[in-house]
Amino acid sequence: MTRFLQLLLIVLLLAAAPHARAADAFAGFDQAIADTKAAMMGDPQQALAKADSALGRAHALPKGPRAEIALATAEWLKGEALIFLNRPQEAAPIIDSALIRVMRHAPRSKLHGDLLRSRGAIAATAGRAQDALRDFQRAFQQFVAAGEARSQAIALQDIGQIYWDAQDYRRVLDYYRQASELYTADPAFALTSHNNLGEVLRKLGRYDEAAKQYSQALSSARALNSPLLEVRILSNLAEAQTDGGRTSIAARSIDQALALSNAGEAAGWRPFVLGVAAKVAVAQGDLHRAAQLYEKTFAGLDLTTTDMPFKDFHAKAAHVFEALGDKDLALAHLKAFQRLDSSARDLTATTNAQLMASRFDFANQNLKISQLKRGQAERDLQIERQRTQYRTIVFIGVVVAGSVVFALLLVGSLRIRRSHDEVRAANIVLAETISALEQALKAKTDFLAMTSHEIRTPLNGILGMTQILLANRALEEEMRGQVQLLHGAGETMKALVDDILDVAKMETGDVAVAQEATRIRPILDDAIALWRAKAEEKGLALATEIGVLPPAIRSDPNRLRQIVFNLLSNAIKFTPSGSVTLRAAIETQDAGEALVIAVTDTGIGIAHDQRDKVFEAFHQVDAGTTRQFGGTGLGLAICRNLARALGGDIDVASALGKGSTFTLRVPAERVEAPPADAGPTERPLALNAARLLLVEGNAMTQGVLRTLLEPAVAQFASVDDAGAAIDALAAGGTDHVLIEARSAAHRGLDALAGLAALIDAARNAGVPVAVLLAPSDALPLGDVAELAPDQLILKPVSGAKLVSMLRETYANRARSAAAA
């Protein structure tokens, strides 16, 4: 799989035109890029060194979008070299950095698509089929936007390859077909294309069609004058012919391959040719010849350490040696087969599970389940009929490797113009592919939206009634606790439905993110304020280490807020004791400045192999986690989607039992701060310059007063009781308090004591308090007056009168300011 992808990448890479014309300052860079590409196939280690040197040159270029694209190109090649060297973890951050640059300076370009393909290849190597599929699909869309037919065809091959790993060959055939219809202009690519189609047709049991494709691939190989490719395709053709029952033709094909692989560049593949020749001999009924051929195939190899490509040979060899009475050798081959077969099945199972999660196509799932069942039955019945993808994968890899040699010679001359008709026909196929992908995702979202609607209705009954019960002050304490629990469970369920819908929406389309001047500090302060009480309740220390931050960056404040809230919530949730620390700083990277927000806890931690999984939807580290800690398991999936939509990402570092650090990095382009909402620091001299805080427990009256007062003040906020008002006063940002006397009771204090506490707090903060009191309230007017609020307003009062009374405070203040 990996090798196949890498090699395809290189075909793509070699045929790519340089991204910038060689102007003086860029000439050296272009040369470095060309050197890197040339070295990639033969010597990836050298390519890595050259990519580094290209990167160095790119850094020295005059700043600007062009230099950014040059940097991204160099990073791409460095990432590719690392992927080649089987160091995908090192490649990942480099590719991500390049993606950020490209999304800013050259979105929807070919390079954008190339980078998405690299990221997809990394994901595929790590066994993350779902991520890989998504990246390849996006790459395809970028290539469509960039009008790159060849790259589009390669992206379709990538997608087909993912389905190959899941053994969903019908889909593989679809994608390979589309790829070959889309682009055939380049002989090296045509060869790969025909060969791939042959492979999948063979898997589907359509041997004659497969043989036809191989024959076409064979003529391309001959045209390319490559004995290596010819040998590989001949042996493949021989297999298809054998499987299709045409043994005598198969014998001719494999004899040609044997002759060609006697010496020269194809000699390295002789063991495989011998293996296929043995298979042909078995089909001809000549077991002795088959046994001799197998002995040559495995000559000098340790049967306990053979590679995946030998899997099928082992199965057949076991059969042959058993029939000939050599039980020991038969057993050794059988063991080797079982060893390789179980790893092959593991891969299929994981790939399948991930693909199932990534689409919503019941019909196909059923089909696949029946395919899997059939496959199991076949395994049990006739072990030697087993097939795996691995030999094919290596084969394809080699075919492409060979074609790359040719592609190298053809760089610059292969960009053949295609007729308008061909382009139009290709576009129709593409539009169909995209619309099929979109429809599958849309079906999923529609289904979830409908389910969400249906779940919300009974939830409305549950949560509606719990709210009504809780609003009843006469409810006795024990029962209140029980209703509260019921209410909490309903709220959790509602959050789950909301989260599921969010995730689905993010999968369907790009997440809508704003790009506006965003002040970071208030977001951090709000998050800390929100979670402080919860942390204290658990006995956790909640610390902050906030570096020097720019006044504002270009980002989406609501999305950032959502991420920070979620990370803090998780940290507190999964930390039984110790501390939670929120850090924020600006980091200078190659791609420019980045905002780094890290949340560190001393909690339960995450095992090494679970680190990537925590970002998957519905994943908590073990099944018991949900029960123990609650939550929907979707928070981190949402956070990662949001972070990526913002052009960044989230990572985690963790030690089991010691704690975790989740780090968010997003691009931080400095911009002018929006008009300060911190407001005037001096005491305002008019009501319309003041920030008013309303304390009103009756939601309806709160709505009435909001509508009345909002137009008359600079800023309006409301809370339900005096306790919340005291907290708000402590946080600052309030110039005036209006409290409805009945709403003063809080935290076990009756209304009068609560009112006294609030008036005290306001006096300390230098904020005037107006009390709105109805004679029918249980509060004696005299007692309230004794607390000496700045204003006592008696109901009934008209809205206009209330506003004019509040203004009086400022008339006095303005007079005294004038007198001073």
Added chain:
Amino acid sequence: MQVLFVEDDPMNRRVVKDMLRVVGANMAEAEDAETGLRMIDESDYDIVLMDLRMPGMDGITAIRHIRAKAAPKSGLPVIVVTADTAVDLRERCIAAGADDVILKPVAMGALLNAMGRMVAKASGDDIILD
């Protein structure tokens, strides 16, 4: 205060009715949009709460019908109460003439707050707080 809730699901009607009783508001019920429009013609309400998905006429169409009536009925405050979560839902409701949108499950505070704002808007500064 007189409130009309146009909603086909009896449980949802019951829930909102009980919520409104907490603040002393009366709620009349219509189980489909056609009945609701007729009731609006026949009696005076302060606020209409409107579900969107109902058998027969849907809520959006019903709101357009209300806005097409003669004054003062055309100016009735209408709050949409729905379990629908489409991305552009709010815009579509407002475009049809709704004054506000509340999502189910209904948060009591949010509903009452929205109603309070409607009442204040309808009566202006002359409103008497008592």
